[in-house]
Amino acid sequence: MHNGGADNYADNIFHNYIGPLLTVLICCGSNIPEGENPSFDAAGSVISAGIKKAFDDISDAVSKSIPADSEYLLMRISDKAVKIERHGSIIPYIVKGGELRVLPNGVFGLENDDRIICGSKNFYDNLSVPAILADAVTAMSCEEWMDNLICRISDSNMLSCGNLTAVNFIVRSDD
Amino acid sequence: MDDIGLLSTRVKIIAAAALFAVVITIVCFLAFYRYYRRKGSEIADSLERERDELLYPEVAYFSEIGKRESQQDAFYISPMENYRRNGIVLLVTDGMGGLKYGDEISSEIAESIENMYPLSFHAAEMISDELRRMSNSIYEKYRLQGGATLAMVHISGNYMNFYSSGDSDIILIRGGEATRLNPRQNYLSTLVGKLSKSGRTTYEAYVDKKSRALIDFMGNSNPKIIYTTRPIRLTDDDVVVICSDGVTDAVPCKSMVQFSDGSAKRCAQQIKRSIIMKKHPRQDNYTGIVIKLSRGIIN
Numbered sequence: 001m002h003n004g005g006a007d008n009y010a011d012n013i014f015h016n017y018i019g020p021l022l023t024v025l026i027c028c029g030s031n032i033p034e035g036e037n038p039s040f041d042a043a044g045s046v047i048s049a050g051i052k053k054a055f056d057d058i059s060d061a062v063s064k065s066i067p068a069d070s071e072y073l074l075m076r077i078s079d080k081a082v083k084i085e086r087h088g089s090i091i092p093y094i095v096k097g098g099e100l101r102v103l104p105n106g107v108f109g110l111e112n113d114d115r116i117i118c119g120s121k122n123f124y125d126n127l128s129v130p131a132i133l134a135d136a137v138t139a140m141s142c143e144e145w146m147d148n149l150i151c152r153i154s155d156s157n158m159l160s161c162g163n164l165t166a167v168n169f170i171v172r173s174d175d
Numbered sequence: 176m177d178d179i180g181l182l183s184t185r186v187k188i189i190a191a192a193a194l195f196a197v198v199i200t201i202v203c204f205l206a207f208y209r210y211y212r213r214k215g216s217e218i219a220d221s222l223e224r225e226r227d228e229l230l231y232p233e234v235a236y237f238s239e240i241g242k243r244e245s246q247q248d249a250f251y252i253s254p255m256e257n258y259r260r261n262g263i264v265l266l267v268t269d270g271m272g273g274l275k276y277g278d279e280i281s282s283e284i285a286e287s288i289e290n291m292y293p294l295s296f297h298a299a300e301m302i303s304d305e306l307r308r309m310s311n312s313i314y315e316k317y318r319l320q321g322g323a324t325l326a327m328v329h330i331s332g333n334y335m336n337f338y339s340s341g342d343s344d345i346i347l348i349r350g351g352e353a354t355r356l357n358p359r360q361n362y363l364s365t366l367v368g369k370l371s372k373s374g375r376t377t378y379e380a381y382v383d384k385k386s387r388a389l390i391d392f393m394g395n396s397n398p399k400i401i402y403t404t405r406p407i408r409l410t411d412d413d414v415v416v417i418c419s420d421g422v423t424d425a426v427p428c429k430s431m432v433q434f435s436d437g438s439a440k441r442c443a444q445q446i447k448r449s450i451i452m453k454k455h456p457r458q459d460n461y462t463g464i465v466i467k468l469s470r471g472i473i474n
Contacts, residue, residue: 098408134356
């Protein structure tokens, strides 16, 4: 979450984790015309309150509470799978077979050490697919991966490119 | 007579059963034979297909002294004869300017890795540990009176692992876009990290005079070796350039795309020519290895 030199940070990220369920909502308001100031608070409270609810129920509640025309991505990671519902240009990627692939809407099985990143269009605009992939496979932690990506964006525009929003995950098995 | 007749019927039944069993066995044998023959040819076809789909690297390089007094870059390219079995290992190491022993250390690194060949493609963590140990022995010997960067790739099948320490570059040119794969271990990354975490833009980092100083390198004690925890898939027509910063200071990574059409040799020639054309009065040593991957062509 970085305002990228803009006056306001208009995107938002909400999450709720009660092992092994992690629910994440990424909202993108930076593409909504200035002055309209979308509020994602209501959608955020759905996430914080709904950890035990079924994914489809949370999805219904989020779609009702989120400002119209907002782009958002709802994701739930459980023990062995990730479920995704994407509205708009927030793209989820996963590293599989030495490649970076877009995660489809729906359920997708996960394995130990799988690496996932979800980001706004603005975040990806100055990153190539091989760059995201290379940083994913060389990083030992999510923080290191994100730091390296931020460095790449910074090399292009010194982080003066508007709101930057992304979340990344590395799946770790308990074994 | 009755007994014989009875026996004859039994024999007839046994003979018929035996005949039936033989026929069934023959039919089963023929069916299995046909099945496995078909399966065998399918396997042979798939092996043939796999061989056709395997990417082969074409390699070219240049290594020049520039305007410096000595050559502090070193490089290593493993033999191509064993490509199918061991893949190919290529590296550039750049002795740190301004310090004594840069040339000695870079040569030592290239030789030590040559002695490590063949490297296991599936043991990237072990190799990174080995590189760290190598750095520690350099540290013991030179006590920071010298150091070198390292950029190394290992290509096997259609996959690539890479290792790096310092600020030499590993660049992938794919689909008309050039990407530096390995993060540079310099002070700039630390400054950018600090500024971005405090929500600021990063202009200050780029005007800081110390931003290019290395924060890690071979010859440091226990350096962080960057390595791929899982290999990256390569595709037909990919170009990989491994180079010292003498190359990228003159020809920025993004502009290498214009040289990537044609063979590896042509690409290397064009990069080298472009550096010469810059006529930089203090041109650093410059070394580059260009690898062009193509399907089914043995070079």
